[in-house]
Amino acid sequence: METLAMHISNGIINGPVAAAFAVLALAALTLCVLRGRRDLDDRLAPMAGLVAAFIFAVQMINFPILTAGVSGHLMGGALAAMLVGPWVGALCVAVVLVVQALVFGDGGVAMLGLNITNIALIGTAAAYLLIAPLLRLLPRNPTGLGITAFVSALVSVVVAALGFVGQYWLGGTTDLGGNLTGLAGTMVGVHLLIGIGEGLITATTVVTVAKVRPDLVYALRRLRPHATAAPSVTGGVR
Template sequence: MQNIAMHISNGIINGPVAAIYAAFALVVLTFCVIRGRRDLDDRLAPMAGLVAAFIFAVQMLNFPIFTGAVSGHLLGGALAAMLVGPWVGALCVSVVLIVQALVFGDGGVAMLGLNITNMAIIGTAAGYLLIALLLRVLPRTPAGLAATGFVSAVVSVVVASQGFILQYWLGGTTDLGGSLGGLAGTMAGAHLLIGIGEGLITATTVVTVAKVRPDLVYALRGLRTVPALSNPVTGGAR
């Protein structure tokens, strides 16, 4: 069984491209650290630890796809973005990826820049951009929050998977069979299925947290200018 794109193993992408992405990931994560410090408070700091632990757990679960020929796993970028924001969220996912590579050998250490770019940076950014849009047009009710979490998770997973296509085009060293377009389609289709599962988990988790402690949901706190509608998750509190 082949775990496609998530995580990338050593040798699939050549050294120069891997080095470029490592430098890119380092620059982006440095900015995330600087920007994330502004958000950290007594609520966000412990929440970040819980989010990282949860993402670590769900990423250990692999799902067979296409009659078991390939497998994939949840990413967690959209979930992290909703609960702790894009900056701290990207750092949470990155920490998980680093631990998995160094301790469990899940994804090549030389490919960390590629994996962090796809799952921590692209996945989290795509998820949060969609979250910011949807929470401005959907009612801030449990249903609206669930729809936001589900859609953003599905899209973020598919978009993150396509980051691998660009990387493979730039420096792929292993024959994965078929054309680049065919590989992109296979990646999108496989991760669409994964995204549906991740969307359900994201929607359920975020709504559960919001019903108990809406102040712990970063996405809700960041949209204070949006008026609450009927039966809001936040109960109208600001």
């Protein structure tokens, strides 16, 4: 019986494309480090560690998609973006991916740049680009925060999955059973279902944290409406 690894396995994408995305991922993570240093404080640093540990745990839930070493799983980009911000959030997810590849063999080491690009960078960025406008449009209560978390998580998972489709188009080396349109349809269909699960987990986690310690939710601290006070929680987000 074949054992499917998380993420993209070695050999799915050719060497030149994998190398190009490794350089891209390294450059983007360097930017994240430089920008993330501005956000780190006594609250964010320990929260980043907790977020990374939580994402590592939920990514262990693995759903085989194709027969050649590609699988789907929860990603955590939206959760990280909401709790610790896009820059530190991308770093948290990237650290998880590196540990999984080097220590546990989840995802090919040669494909690490591709996986970091899709899951840590594209996933987190797509989530935050939705979080910012949604938190300004929706009411500051548990319902509004939950909707923001759910929608951003769902969309980020699908967008990250499409990142793999683009990479496969650039340098796919393995027959994944059909044309590019069919591959895209398979990835989107499966990741819509995964995104619903991730959205529910993200919404539940973020709302729970916000009810207890709203000051630990990066999105509530930084994405507040103009001319309003910082959100507070007394039995709920307001």
